[in-house]
Amino acid sequence: MSHRDPRTKQSSTTRRRVLAAMGGASAVGLAGCVDGGDGDDGTTEFVAAAGANPGTFDPTIIADATSNSVVGTMAYETLIASLFDLSEFRGELATDWEQVDETTFNFTLREGVTFHNGDEFVADDVAFSIERMRGTTNAATVSFVDSVDVIGDYEIEITSANPHAPFLADIAAVPILPSGADGISESPAEDDHDFTEESLGTGPWVLEEFSDEDRAVLVPYEEYWYDGDDHPGTAPWDRVTFRVIPEQVSQEEAMANGELDMIDNPAPFELDQWADQTGEIITGDAVGFDFITYPVLQEPFTNEKFRRGMTRLIPKSDVIEAVFGGNATELAGPISPGLGAFWDEEHEQELLDEYVGQDEETGLQLIEEAFEEEDIEAPFEISFITNVNRTRERWMEIIQQTMDDTEFFDADLDVRAFDDLVPFLLDPEGAAQSTDVAGIGWTGGSDPDGHVAELLSSERHVPDGFNWNLYESEEMDQLIEDGQQTIDVDERRQVYQDIQELVAQDVPMANMWTGDQIDVVNPEKLESLDQWSPHPNSSNRYNTLYKPHLDEVVYPAE
Structure with a gap:
């Protein structure tokens, strides 16, 4: 059984969207902006709330939904990823995959991809990333893997000891890091690299700044690999800021005051309040x-x-x-x-x-x-x-x-x-x-x-x-x-x-x-609320902002 990454054709990119995408990562840093609006220089910023301080920015050992949603799935990618409705997988760092037998899958890898540190993505990085998960709290994700065979720079075979029903789902949970990067090893406990200073993924967002217990700022990765016709090649937001606001009522107050564009933890028993305040309720199914x-x-x-x-x-x-x-x-x-x-x-x-x-x-x-x-x-x-x-x-x-x-x-x-x-x-x-x-x-x-x-x-x-x-x-x-x-x-x-x-x-x-998954979003900051898709898994909550290969892109209002 083989699988080629499908693409659902949508309307062609408009001139406005192309111009928005050209903004790239040219925006300056955070500079204290917390109002959730556009900067004086015309840059677009999306400001969201994080309900807890991220526990770690090393994607291999992330064990909480906040860390994963803020940086894990924004800055890092896997071989394949599921659509938001969980109906099918699409290629992320893999373009094709084929089930060779009941225990083996062959993956053809995407060429021309670079990590945030400039290293080229190759098959050795996949083998390294799988081994890196062993011995960590997340070891169960790869415990089924019996062997990883690098066939070429852009081809790899992964074999399980026994038939493994969630094979693809588990592979879709392995973040890929560069095997040759300074300061990281197959044992995260022995790393010298500071992931709060530099992200090392291939994802569409790069970590620009992190202030403990305060905020994380991400900007578009200018060398992102996406080159499809349906969406811009880089995210149409100049930066995304996550403000650490653990208290639910504080999130709601900040949203009502126009300081946030989205909150991740609205009180489901007080949803009526948004009828008279800035904030549109968007709900969806959840798996948690x-x-x-x-x-x-x-x-x-x-x-x-x-x-x-x-x-x-x-x-x-x-x-x-x-x-x-x-x-x-x-x-x-x-x-x-x-x-x-x-x-x-x-x-x-x-x-x-x-x-x-x-x-x-x-x-x-x-x-x-x-x-x-x-x-x-x-x-x-x-x-x-x-x-x-x-x-x-x-x-x-x-x-x-x-x-x-x-x-x-x-x-x-x-x-x-x-x-x-x-x-x-x-x-x-x-x-x-x-x-x-x-x-x-x-x-x-x-x-x-x-x-x-x-x-x-x-x-x-x-x-x-x-x-x-x-x-x-x-x-x-x-x-x-x-x-x-x-x-x-x-x-x-x-x-x-x-x-x-x-x-x-x-x-x-x-x-x-x-x-139910409940997001409250500022409609004045978005081109269309129809573009916002609540993800059933809270760990992927902000992926709707820009995952073009999954047909998920949210554009700023003009």
Whole structure:
């Protein structure tokens, strides 16, 4: 089976768009501009909010959606990329790909591509970038790769040890870096290169400036490889500024005051406010989900009745209405509606009814039985922890208060900065060794494996992955392996239904809902709101600004 990169023909580039593209990277630096408007020199700037300080600018080890959306997918590229509707892959640094046999893909690489440091892109860079991911928190992305054979400067073959269903989806998550660049190696921990000073990708944006806890500024890469007829060869914005604004209300105030052109974290329960303020609501499907994790190795959470009883008390449908304004879908497990063929609404409802849906009477009875079995005297002190995020804080507060209102718990809410919470979760001596219940979101991805393996596989215990409560199940490990190696879609769908059922039975986590993707954009800065496409994966939120090979380009207003 071979695949040649398809292109959907659109209207030819207008003279105005060509002129806009010629602006290139000629704009000066940030110079303190925060008003979201055009500069006095005629330059165009798009100013967006980042809900957290980027954790790292090294794309190989990025582990959070903010870092990935601000620089990971803006400055770096992969061999292939999926369309925003996740319906197909298109070539990015590869022009063609062919499945040689059930375990091998051959990729023809794009010629004439240069990295931001001037190095030419060749096949050795792909092999280097795959090896660079091994041994990192993101190692699972390439764990299926058995060998990488460089056939020529622009041809490479990648082989898996076994048939691997998410082969292309995983390859699409490997950022490509230059193998010969000074200061970087196959082990990111040994690097001397400062990624906050210089980006090393092939992407359409170059990192120009980063001020910790303040902002990141990107400008178009003047030597970008795109040479199609349908869109300009460089981004039509002179710069993109991401302002670090963790507080949701502060983002909204800045947007209402005209200081921002887009916010990444609007309160879904207050969307009516934008009817009278600058800001247009654009919604779309999402693949991510919100969940809480139980410390399954700590008593009394070792008792399944205790975990299930707590889960049964969570008023999911009430939260969806009160906090999300109905803009969310209730979940029983980690498979979300955005995964299309792998989402079964009827099966989901069966799991909710039987195992994890709200049932106060059953929940209280289970908790009482668990207290007796574990010889625990009520009230049990428990802390619910989450990060600064007004929406997340609200639903975590409802859960905390729901537990605190029973005779069984003395519950409190601990809200931390995102870059304080993540290290706690990823530390083997952190979340797994406490009795705290963590609430957070997971972006997942376009393949169901990305929704389960990192969180539930025993091979992905922190710090080697994101299984921070150290859940372990031989049955789950086997199902995850089956899901990775089962190619037939119908058979694979059944595997993920079995995974959903096991999660509902074991309850290492309480999966709650998938919130719709909601962007608020300043319509006065855009040529057309129709050009803005919310991405179902928050890690790719700003890709709509300029990904011409995916037919995603947003033009500034004249």
